[in-house]
Amino acid sequence: MATGRDGPTVLIVGAGLAGVACGLALDAAGFRVRLVDKGRRPGGRLATRTSGGSPSGMGEDAPYRFDHGAQYLTARDADFRAALDGLVSTGSAALWTGRFATLTPQGLTPEPDAPPRYVGVPGMSQIPGQLAYDLDLALEAELSPPQRLADGGWDLGPFGRADLLLSTAPAAQTAALLEAAPALAAAAEPARFEPCFAALVGFDRPIELGADGLFVEDPEGLLRWVAVNGAKPRRPAETTCLTLHADPAWSAARLDDDPEILKHAPLRRLKELLAAGGGPALPAPAYHRGHRWLYARAVQVVAPRFDADAGAGFAGDWAPPDAQGSGRAEDAWRSGRALAAQVIAAGG
Numbered sequence: 001m002a003t004g005r006d007g008p009t010v011l012i013v014g015a016g017l018a019g020v021a022c023g024l025a026l027d028a029a030g031f032r033v034r035l036v037d038k039g040r041r042p043g044g045r046l047a048t049r050t051s052g053g054s055p056s057g058m059g060e061d062a063p064y065r066f067d068h069g070a071q072y073l074t075a076r077d078a079d080f081r082a083a084l085d086g087l088v089s090t091g092s093a094a095l096w097t098g099r100f101a102t103l104t105p106q107g108l109t110p111e112p113d114a115p116p117r118y119v120g121v122p123g124m125s126q127i128p129g130q131l132a133y134d135l136d137l138a139l140e141a142e143l144s145p146p147q148r149l150a151d152g153g154w155d156l157g158p159f160g161r162a163d164l165l166l167s168t169a170p171a172a173q174t175a176a177l178l179e180a181a182p183a184l185a186a187a188a189e190p191a192r193f194e195p196c197f198a199a200l201v202g203f204d205r206p207i208e209l210g211a212d213g214l215f216v217e218d219p220e221g222l223l224r225w226v227a228v229n230g231a232k233p234r235r236p237a238e239t240t241c242l243t244l245h246a247d248p249a250w251s252a253a254r255l256d257d258d259p260e261i262l263k264h265a266p267l268r269r270l271k272e273l274l275a276a277g278g279g280p281a282l283p284a285p286a287y288h289r290g291h292r293w294l295y296a297r298a299v300q301v302v303a304p305r306f307d308a309d310a311g312a313g314f315a316g317d318w319a320p321p322d323a324q325g326s327g328r329a330e331d332a333w334r335s336g337r338a339l340a341a342q343v344i345a346a347g348g
């Protein structure tokens with residue numbers, strides 16, 4: 001096992017929860033870790049979008065703020081729960097004790113027993129962002145498929161050289177990145193994702209929907225979930241910011257549609273369902289955007305893997321330990337930890 005700060009150099013692709021979990025564990029074991037992410041912020045699918053506010057305010061004073069990927073995190077795993085509780089104690093996360101309900105055309109049915117649900121504060125991306133704070137992280141840094149060097153390391157182009165290459169990008173992207181390690185690329189390929197279309201709708205005033213997190217049972221198979229972002233801790237209260245998630249099959253059938261046209265259908269459907277169930281009429285939105293998640297939820301998974309001969313490995317919510325998981329953020333964390341354990345056990 002590597003000790004001190006003289007361990008092997010490791011490049012981790014992706015600063016989502018899997019990459020951050022893996023990076024923290026390897027950093028603690030003395031590996032020299034660098035994370036790269038092509039996004040403008042760390043977090044991957046733990047994502048927050050803001051509109052308005054001061055240019056230097058990092059979105060904290062933005063009147064329109066949406067978590068448009070993962071909505072909340074649940075933690076059965078003790079290690080993940082400890083990491084989240086640590087963030088709660090420093091104010092970067094909180095428990096969302098909102099009113100959860102199922103919405104049908106007949107109206108709202110409150111959820112009887114809610115599990116503890118964690119959210120980032122002031123947005124979901126704060127969770128990986130804070131966890132990765134002390135790691136070496138390059139943003140807006142997209143890695144192209146690298147080649148191996150004669151000495152067994154990896155030629156990472158603009159990112160230099162590393163002894164080990166670990167990818168936490170979604171499975172298809174990982175398979176492409178690891179083309180120089182064909183056995184690993186082949187092991188990633190069976191994983192499958194379903195997409196999700198998200199509509200972000202902002203109103204310039206508070207609106208009472210009767211619940212804060214709405215699981216939708218839509219007979220037309222369009223709408224799946226509605227979140228009232230302002231009901232989460234430390235979000236703007238003077239506006240109403242709704243995240244609408246469409247059904248995966250509905251989203252999959254419209255992958256080529258323009259999100260700015262598609263964004264109208266989930267809102268129209270929400271209005272119909274609210275009207276049918278005696279809910280409020282919604283005014284014209286002040287903010288309305290669409291976002292397509294091509295790789296939203298892993299529905300077919302593989303196990304995380306490190307190949308010492310290839311000097312490479314992969315993790316992600318699509319590669320939970322023992323291939324046991326359901327494509328949740330917790331699986332990404334567990335996968336990143338499991339990959340790090342394999343790397344440490346192999347001595348780098």
Ligand SMILES: Cc1cc2nc3c(=O)[nH]c(=O)nc-3n(C[C@H](O)[C@H](O)[C@H](O)COP(=O)(O)OP(=O)(O)OC[C@H]3O[C@@H](n4cnc5c(N)ncnc54)[C@H](O)[C@@H]3O)c2cc1C
Nearest residue numbers: 014016017018038044045070071143169316317328329332
């Ligand atoms: C709409 C939606 C709703 C969800 N709801 C929930 C929920 O309520 N609860 C829950 O637990 N989970 C939920 N999830 C799932 C959860 O978000 C994921 O399980 C988790 O965030 C995955 O983390 P990850 O690190 O495996 O991958 P990601 O977060 O996808 O991170 C991978 C990172 O790799 C980067 N990357 C890819 N290719 C490259 C490259 N070539 N170079 C550099 N960087 C690259 C990407 O930019 C990305 O940041 C939801 C997801 C979506 C999309």
